[in-house]
Amino acid sequence: MTDLEGRLALVTGSATGLGRSIAVKLAERGADVIVNYARSATEAEEAADLCRAAGARVTVVQADVADPAGCRDLAGAAQDRGALDILVNNAGITRHARDHADLDALTKADFMDVYAVNVVGPYLMLQAARPLLEAAHKASGRSSAVLNTSSIAGIQGTGSSVAYAASKGALNTMTLSLARALAPAIRVNAICPGFIGTRWFRDAMDADSYDDTVRKIEAATPLSVASGPDDIADAALFLLSDASRHVTGELLTVDAGMHLG
Template structure:
């Protein structure tokens, strides 16, 4: 693993209470950064995550708020920046599948207007809202943004066709935010494959095993595998911007 000295650096991680978000916050804090952990205000895992980090001696603050709500997302970012004092990295990780069970592509009747609205608000507009609100602070710090896309946004079937479409939107938005915020801010994304983390979709044992069998590296990603790449894109990779890095153990191959 690449190691970083992030003393004096700061980061805001959306969806930071569990899974990839928490692993990223923990890794950032472990290398010395002060981390604002975003979570839904009614999610008990949020305060627990902040307490867990603080118990290790890490510098972590709570940043509750919904990225899927216009106004609330921007207010959350602005308060987090004020509390941190500066912002070097924004990790746009918050997202939702909007369903507990996979909706196969032919099941169009299950793709409702409500599902579309939820996924667009959280997975796509949430990324834009937070990036726009954080842009002044990131420009001042010469910072970076890392978005969480998905292999579902790169042509693979995801939890639903609506979910895949929003993640494809994140890939495109990443490229265009890189154009919009250059040269001061780099903007990249990761595209996770199958990840062992707390996620709303209840994959069957067969589907889970298939994701292992089809991967070249013969295992599913751990949240820490994604966190490592996020840190590289955030604090290394000085000439990389507008890119989406697939992290799937060779599943898409």
């Protein structure tokens, strides 16, 4: 299927994990891709090569989405095309403090850092990319698609830390606000994954703890699976394609049923 042929997609935080999977799947569907990274240059080039192998034209841009100048640089990478059809605000960070009752585990700086990337970053990115997204709508007649990578943590108040959960809750409400404000030219949705077997989790624990976590996730989810990045990316592609052309302001939970308890 090449239903996205001729479109340009920008995926922030796409060097690894879910961002990489989304970028590659967009390329496989025919889109050209802007790959973004903050520090993982080698991994970003690997992601770009996978997109090129799928037939996409690819631009790699190093930029910090918490910096307005970085967001302008990313939008500038799309400027030569004059329009941007798809924006995925995937870049995110956390500060690990899983005991939410330990109020000394997080500092003001921890909160500010997490919010700068997870909440302010998507806002700044939309601020920079809005003229290009609106230009794509004007040229094609279809709404441009924006997808924010949120988390079940933002719905349930769970996850790696209070700061992380709060930031994703804020991202969810911002998704609703912007979906209302930017329609009809731009559709804005969010995806809320549960556990994803990526480096995000692997780097936070040793190998035995990670394997134990996966077993617990498989036992706890109604579908008896621990999701990988491709599983979540497949759902993301629905919200980025014309199959969801009448969907905006949606928070799509993709967690193998984890939220059911």
